[in-house]
Structure formats: structure tokens, C-alpha cells
Amino acid sequence: MGTKLEVSNTDPKVVKENKMAKIIKNEMSALAFLAPFLVVFIIFYIWPVIKGGYMSFFSWGVAGADEYVGFKNYISILKNKDFYSNLWHSFYFLIISAPIIIALGLALAMIVNQKIMFRTAIRGIYFMPYVLSVSVVSFIWLRMFDSNNGLVNAVLSKIGIHGNISWLTDSNYAWWAIDITTVWWTVGFVMVLFLAGLQEIPEELYEASAIDGASSFQKFIHITLPSLSGVIRVQIFFQVIAGLKIFGQPHIMTQGGPGDATNTIIRYIYMTGFKKDAFGMASAQSILFCIIMLVVAALQYRFVNKKD
Numbered sequence: 461m462g463t464k465l466e467v468s469n470t471d472p473k474v475v476k477e478n479k480m481a482k483i484i485k486n487e488m489s490a491l492a493f494l495a496p497f498l499v500v501f502i503i504f505y506i507w508p509v510i511k512g513g514y515m516s517f518f519s520w521g522v523a524g525a526d527e528y529v530g531f532k533n534y535i536s537i538l539k540n541k542d543f544y545s546n547l548w549h550s551f552y553f554l555i556i557s558a559p560i561i562i563a564l565g566l567a568l569a570m571i572v573n574q575k576i577m578f579r580t581a582i583r584g585i586y587f588m589p590y591v592l593s594v595s596v597v598s599f600i601w602l603r604m605f606d607s608n609n610g611l612v613n614a615v616l617s618k619i620g621i622h623g624n625i626s627w628l629t630d631s632n633y634a635w636w637a638i639d640i641t642t643v644w645w646t647v648g649f650v651m652v653l654f655l656a657g658l659q660e661i662p663e664e665l666y667e668a669s670a671i672d673g674a675s676s677f678q679k680f681i682h683i684t685l686p687s688l689s690g691v692i693r694v695q696i697f698f699q700v701i702a703g704l705k706i707f708g709q710p711h712i713m714t715q716g717g718p719g720d721a722t723n724t725i726i727r728y729i730y731m732t733g734f735k736k737d738a739f740g741m742a743s744a745q746s747i748l749f750c751i752i753m754l755v756v757a758a759l760q761y762r763f764v765n766k767k768d
Contacts (some may be wrong), residue, residue, distance in 0.1 A: 520740030554703030565650025594708035
């Protein structure tokens with residue numbers, strides 16, 4: 461009778477081969493799921509950056525590349541005061557709006573986190589503006605801030621503040637109109653994120669602090685804020701990026717005016733490319749702005765890690 465030899469499944473070589481085959485299979489499955497996203501990401505994100513970088517070295521008009529100019533576009537931008545002025549406008553908007561949005565979002569989250577009537581409906585009402593597009597929001601508030609027939613001036617008149625305030629044509633008020641519009645539009649989203657963080661805080665922490673005689677303010681400082689530190693960091697990062705990229709509100713509501721008072725860096729790039737047909741120059745402006753954004757993001761990351 462012959463003896464049948466079998467390779468044991470515990471053979472180290474077989475086990476290693478099976479393990480490698482399983483890893484390759486899992487990686488291929490992951491790539492299959494990621495492939496559609498990667499294709500879209502490369503086409504709509506990576507390729508435009510590469511193309512923009514290439515265009516920035518040319519005098520590029522409607523008909524295409526006219527001539528190679530090297531770094532002349534970049535040198536011209538860095539010598540142009542308008543670039544710095546409009547960049548400052550974007551930072552100015554960020555400095556004013558971001559703290560208000562984050563603070564108000566946290567306050568609303570703490571209110572609707574309480575056991576109050578209709579709190580689900582209230583959450584929905586606060587969040588509803590965020591589902592609207594920037595164009596719709598801007599046109600709504602464009603009408604509300606109308607100096608002659610706007611709702612804002614009408615309400616102010618009713619409470620004794622007389623005089624038609626030129627919200628959108630007076631440089632003293634234009635940015636405040638844009639800030640109010642942005643806060644109304646985005647604060648609901650911030651509220652929802654903070655609300656999710658609040659609901660993750662164990663109730664036992666508040667109960668223990670109450671036994672120790674902690675006041676509501678002490679609970680907020682020593683329990684709520686530390687527990688929400690992760691959410692706060694995410695919100696700061698999101699608001700910085702969103703604030704520097706602002707375009708729709710000033711473009712629709714004030715057209716960058718009065719004068720260039722509300723002209724932001726993104727609108728400045730847009731006007732250079734699509735109104736002046738200087739696509740090479742606009743590409744160079746975009747690349748410089750991307751570098752600035754990367755520096756800001758790196759500083760944020762370093763600051764957060766240092767705090768941790």
C-alpha cells in the first residue's frame with residue numbers, strides 16, 4: 461500500500477504564502493473601491509494644480525500660451541500692492557467672522573443640548589440655512605440689506621435706530637453685512653458638530669462636580685471646554701480654510717466694493733483670469749495663494765501639536 465504525502469497547513473512556507481495572498485487580495489479590493497474616487501481626485505484636483513503651475517510660467521490669454529515668461533508673473537505679483545491688499549481683506553474677514561461663528565455655534569449647541577421643548581425642531585431650524593447654496597444665501601441677504609427697502613433697516617427703524625444705513629455701499633458697514641450673512645449661513649453646521657461633542661461627555665462628570673460644589677461656569681471651564689478640545693481644533697482649522705477662500709458673498713452682495721473694500725484674494729484671482737483674460741497671471745496668483753494656505757495649515761498643525 462502506497463503512502464500519500466500531504467503538505468501540512470502549518471508549514472511556515474505555506475502559511476507565509478497564504479498570508480501574502482490574503483494581504484494582496486485585501487489591497488486589491490481596497491484599490492477597487494478607491495479607484496473611482498482617485499480618478500475624480502486626480503482629474504479635478506491634482507491635474508488642475510499641475511496645469512495651473514505650467515500656465516503660470518507663460519503669458520497665457522484666451523487663445524492659449526503667447527510666450528514663455530519664466531518667473532515674471534510671480535515677480536509682478538509680489539510687487540503689486542493690490543495682491544497684498546486683497547489678501548489682507550480675506551484675513552480680515554477670517555479674523556472677524558471665525559471667532560463669532562465658533563463661539564455662537566458652541567452657545568447654540570449648549571442651549572439645544574438642554575431638555576427643552578421642541579429642541580429637535582429648533583436644531584433643524586438652525587441647521588436649515590447651511591443646506592442652501594452660497595448664491596441663494598447671498599441673494600437673500602442682498603435684499604435684506606437693501607438701504608431703501610431692506611428688512612434690516614426696517615427693523616432698526618422700528619426699534620428707534622433711524623436713518624437708512626447703506627450696508628452694501630458704505631465701507632464702514634459692507635464687511636459687517638458679509639459677516640452677518642456668513643454667520644447666519646454657517647453657524648448651524650458648527651452647532652451640530654459641537655452638539656455631537658457635547659453628547660459624548662459623560663454626565664457623571666457634571667454630577668461629580670456638582671457634588672464638589674462647582675458652579676456652572678466652573679463646569680464649563682474645567683469639563684466642557686477640555687472635552688470639546690478636539691471639536692474646537694477641527695472647527696478652527698475649517699473656519700480658517702473657509703474664511704480665506706471666501707468668494708461668493710462679496711462677489712454677489714458687493715461686487716468687491718465699495719471700491720475694492722471687500723475684494724478678497726479669491727475674487728481678485730477670478731477677476732484677473734476671467735475678466736482680464738490673463739490666465740497665466742491668475743495661475744501664478746493661485747499658486748502663491750496655495751503656498752500661503754499650506755503655510756497657514758502647517759502653522760495650525762504645529763500649534764495644535766504644541767498644545768497637545
